Amino acid sequence: MRPARMTVLLAAGLATLLGLPAGSAAADPPNYLYVNNTANSGCSDTGTGTQDVPYCSISAAAKVVQPGQTVRIAPGLSYNEAVTINRSGDPGKPITFSVETREGAPGWMDLNRPLAISGASHLVLRGWGTKKGVKVSRSDDVLLERLSGGDTEGSLVVGDRSTDVRVIRSGLSQARIEGGSQRTVLSRNLFGFGAVSGPAITVVDAPGTVVTNNTVIGECGPIVSVAGGSTGSALFNNVLESVVVSGCRAPKEPQGGISVSQTAAEDTRADYNLITGTPGRTMIPYNWSGTGYPTLAEYQAATGQGAHDIVTPSRDGVGLIEGSPTIDSADATAPGALPTDRYGQPAEDDARVPNTGRDGGYLDRGAYEFGDVLSALEPMELDQTWAPAGTQVTVKAATNSRWPTALVYTVDFGDGTAPVTTRQGAADRMTAAHVYTSPCECVVKVTAVNGIGTRVSASRPTRVGPAGPLTAAFTATPVLLPSDAPAADIAPFTFSVDPSTTAAPWQVSGVDVDFGDGASQHIDDLHPVRHTYRTSGDYEVGVTVTDVKGARSTSRRSVKVDYAPSGYVAVEPFRLLDTRTAHTQLRGGEPLAVQLPAGTAVPGHELSSGMTAAVLNVTVTDSTEEAHLTVWPAGQPRPASSNVNVVAGGTSANTVTVPVGTEGRVLAQLNSGSASLVMDFVGYYQPNAGEGFTPLTPTRLRDTRATGVPLAESIFFTVKVAGLAGIPADATAVALNLTSTGATSNSHIAVYPDPAHRAATSNLNPEPGKDKSNQVIVPVGPQGIVALHINTGSTHVILDAVGYYGKDGKALFTPTLPRRLADTRSTGKVAPGTATTVSGLPADAVGAVLNVTATDATAPTFLTAYGYGATRPEASSLNTRPGATVPNHVTTPVGEGGRVSIWNSHGGSTHVITDVLGYFTKR
Structure with a gap:
């Protein structure tokens, strides 16, 4: 049979079934309502059923849906509700209830209570799991597609004078068509889950019922029964399987197939059906107009029906298997015939089987099509997955096709050259070779197409190296928190060493990375590795690469590790530490490790573990003697700087900006005596985040x-x-x-x-x-x-x-390990009305965070810090007192040459000590 002729026949059957006018234009896309009862869906039955706020129940949508609208029901869920649908669409604008994903792909769901369609018309239901069955009454133009109901209660009833109800591509236990219903169509369905007792399909007083291309399993007696006034019915292309199981109501009752009563026989037609049973059991495959026919020949001679029927006493060899008599033997023009089966598989011509269907067609009998299972291209192999330019690379591939017809293979070697096309038999293995002329990271893609257009592909990467010797190379870059995941766990000083820039003609067998701080790592290929250094500094990193040919190459270079420029993340201030609540004290000479919080360690304050510096307000109180406190990052030597100075019995506070040390900790130490320590968390700096x-x-x-x-x-x-x-x-x-x-x-x-x-x-x-x-x-x-x-x-x-x-902040902050920039104790005090210049900041710094300490003042005065060369402001940065050492956290603009001026306003002279905590540079 020519495919063109078959396509026409199948399309005609589909148009007859669905009532579609030939060449009709596609309707405008419908509006959607949504149903989703999952806990996190935010559903509400009092809303409007939007995608963001769907209905919780199907019933809520069923009460308001309008002609032309589609109700999208979330798949994979159970809905414990009895649903009654009694609203109608308009001709050409049906109401649709479809189980599908947010993207519109088909899905399934379970309705755990009965479904009723009553007094509705122009209605479509797709993808429903009807565990308690579905009943259609007084309804017209209803399409039920992909319904499922596998237990004994998952049955279908069409009655009460319903017209033009179509049930397709579904799997149900039983169907009963009754009560004056007309023109009901059952096509491409599976009936008889669990081998039900009695007929799996019963038609009573339902004229014009069509039962076409169904696979129907029944127990004992007839499998399909047409009775009462069901005249003008049609039974075509069905596979009827009679089975006997334990619990059969009448174990000795003959096996049956089709039963048509005398009152239903007028104008009823039956052909192209296949009836099979259990070996050793009596079979009466037909009962027509009150007479039983034990053989097909008797039935044909007496009724003129079943001219192309097949009757076999054994189910062996029947079904989706090689050589099944169902293959290519159906009537594609039968009423209700569909071109695709229960699972959407199109009709395919098995060239090994004669086309015995009507007019030589190749539609299969039953609910399923036995097609080419072409679904994979395996195995696909490359003889060289890594080789230098100029080496021939050979690809081999095969498919799981079961058709004997040849397949067309197309091989794209991924380097811009024209694809290679070859034709091979389904049982043969395809082989193609290619010589790459230049290095590349290429992907070889093989595509196979069978005679009906089914296409499968597979890909394998291949690396084409340079033709020269192995030459190691690498990049080393800081790993920063991504801006779309600012709370990710990436500590400061984390670097990525990437050896992928190595010129490797042959496959690499191993890479050894020396991070320069005593740590090393071995990897098997040229993928990046991460390493977190304990402190900033210059490290000599080495990468040694070995290939499968035994060649070895090493590359070394210096890598600068430092804090990255960061934005500021402001938080609601909260208390981080108070040694008084633990009834402990900080003792001189004993550093205290303070863990900076990350994640949800502090309720109500979700903080990043990737902060480069923390801003703290540090208070020292109840000191036993005059002392000073130093705060610095863990893992670093204690710097020669101080943050808080306190007198015996006094209380003193200062803001501290401190880089984050190893394991997210900072250290605090008194130089002498003992005191209580209080730390408040104010905010933090982080790359790719903040302001x-x-x-x-x-x-x-x-x-x-x-x-x-x-x-x-x-x-x-x-x-x-x-x-x-x-x-x-x-x-x-x-x-x-x-x-x-x-x-x-x-x-x-x-x-x-x-x-x-x-x-x-x-x-x-x-x-x-x-x-x-x-x-x-x-x-x-x-x-x-x-x-x-x-x-x-x-x-x-x-x-x-x-x-x-x-948001418009002009600069980012780079923390530094606390470092002394200037100390006038070695050069002389700053006199009243004069300024001292502090240098040593980067030339491109626009601002700096300093700890400025005044000591040994001769009289009260105040200090003002400002950018070198700028106009001095009328404001203070620090107030001094005679006989006291007073520090303050100072944020100041930076002037020309990376310099800051600190001016002594009036009163006495004083020494000024300046430590840098970090600096700001333009974005």
């Missing part, structure tokens, strides 16, 4: 001395920061210098973003008779404000803005 920083010339935002109203415990105190002093309205955090003067008692001040949620942290510890300063980095709160609170007494406060963080 940039813009340094500002220090500008005064608030001085309560001007109003005469100090900060007091009973006063609600906020300061507007956003939109003032060069700080934009959308700034996320601000850097402020906070100074207290005229304190009435020992107390502490907290600066925080939201007045409604006072922080349990502190930033500055005022004392009577002392001017004290500390820098504060705080998120901007509602309406662009920050709030201040003092726990007891009162004090005047002075707030100077020194910079802000925001």
